[in-house]
Amino acid sequence: xxxxxxxxxxxxxxxxxxxxxxxxxxxxxxxxxxxxxxxxxxxxxxxxxxxxxxxxxxxxxxxxxxxxxxxxxxxxxxxxxxxxxxxxxxxxxxxxxxxxxxxxxxxxxxxxx
Amino acid sequence: xxxxxxxxxxxxxxxxxxxxxxxxxxxxxxxxxxxxxxxxxxxxxxxxxxxxxxxxxxxxxxxxxxxxxxxxxxxxxxxxxxxxxxxxxxxxxxxxxxxxxxxxxxxxxxxxxxxx
Numbered sequence: 001x002x003x004x005x006x007x008x009x010x011x012x013x014x015x016x017x018x019x020x021x022x023x024x025x026x027x028x029x030x031x032x033x034x035x036x037x038x039x040x041x042x043x044x045x046x047x048x049x050x051x052x053x054x055x056x057x058x059x060x061x062x063x064x065x066x067x068x069x070x071x072x073x074x075x076x077x078x079x080x081x082x083x084x085x086x087x088x089x090x091x092x093x094x095x096x097x098x099x100x101x102x103x104x105x106x107x108x109x110x111x112x113x
Numbered sequence: 114x115x116x117x118x119x120x121x122x123x124x125x126x127x128x129x130x131x132x133x134x135x136x137x138x139x140x141x142x143x144x145x146x147x148x149x150x151x152x153x154x155x156x157x158x159x160x161x162x163x164x165x166x167x168x169x170x171x172x173x174x175x176x177x178x179x180x181x182x183x184x185x186x187x188x189x190x191x192x193x194x195x196x197x198x199x200x201x202x203x204x205x206x207x208x209x210x211x212x213x214x215x216x217x218x219x220x221x222x223x224x225x226x227x228x229x
Contacts, residue, residue: 032216043117043203043220090156094216100169101218103156 002027004093006104014112019063019078021107023091026072033074034092034101035065044090050074061085086111116140117221119204125227126194134189134224136204144210145187146218147179148203156203162187163210194228201225 007022025031033050048059055067065076074091091104117138126132138145147159161169162181176198178190187204205218 034217036220041225043119043222044205046217046219049217100158101216105155 002031002093002102004091004102004104006089006091006107008107009105010108010110012110012112013081015083016080019076019081019085019109021076021089021091021109023074023076023104024072025074025091025093027093032094033065033067034094035059035063035074035076036090036092036103037087038090038106039087047076047089081109081111083111083113085109116219117204117206119202119221119224121224122222123225123227125229126191127229128194128196130194131190131192133191134202134204134226136187136189136221138185138187138204138206138219138221140206140208140219142206142208142219143184144207145181145184146205146207147187147189148205148220150201150203150223152200160189161210168210191226194226196228199226199228 003026005024013019035047036044037047038044047063048057048065050057050067058064063076063078065074067074086109088106088108090106092101094101120135144163146161149157149159158171159173160179165181165183176193180188201223203223204221207216207218
């Protein structure tokens with residue numbers, strides 16, 4: 001069975017400082033992993049997706065995530081936060097032979113000026 | 114964001130009304146999904162369609178009735194809803210139901226539903 005745990009429900013950073021949103025996964029098979037972002041009153045937007053080709057995945061808006069199998073983690077990072085990054089972020093895992101995506105409970109990112 | 118569109122964006126309905134939500138994807142995908150997003154609850158998968166055939170019904174009450182006339186369009190017909198059905202209903206599509214990156218789902222902006 002697959003599952004995903006987002007370790008922080010809220011993260012607050014100052015504009016211009018680094019962002020770290022933590023995610024741990026559990027999967028019986030080699031997982032597919034994704035990060036989505038949801039701005040207020042909007043749908044979910046795909047930030048990045050993990051392929052087995054590279055453990056460091058670059059996404060849109062300067063975000064990236066590193067797949068670490070030994071730690072079963074897929075943390076999302078950005079070197080410098082912008083005010084427009086304030087949103088809810090979801091870590092998502094899918095197993096090898098299932099069409100279901102398993103969503104984490106989300107991390108709300110606040111960015112202060 | 115124009116890859117998957119949903120209408121209406123907002124809907125208020127009484128418990129005896131019948132209404133429909135519409136989703137259209139312009140990405141050439143084969144699979145489409147309905148999700149329910151309620152406050153303070155994880156995203157709930159409701160229905161999955163692949164090549165117009167329903168492959169998943171996640172124990173959804175019969176007052177929600179999906180329809181998928183082709184791979185580009187998905188409807189959710191609503192009747193005799195309850196106040197607890199108030200939520201954001203999200204439509205998504207993916208290239209197919211296979212493994213790996215093709216599972217990536219692309220979401221519409223959602224329909225905010227309020228049942229009075």
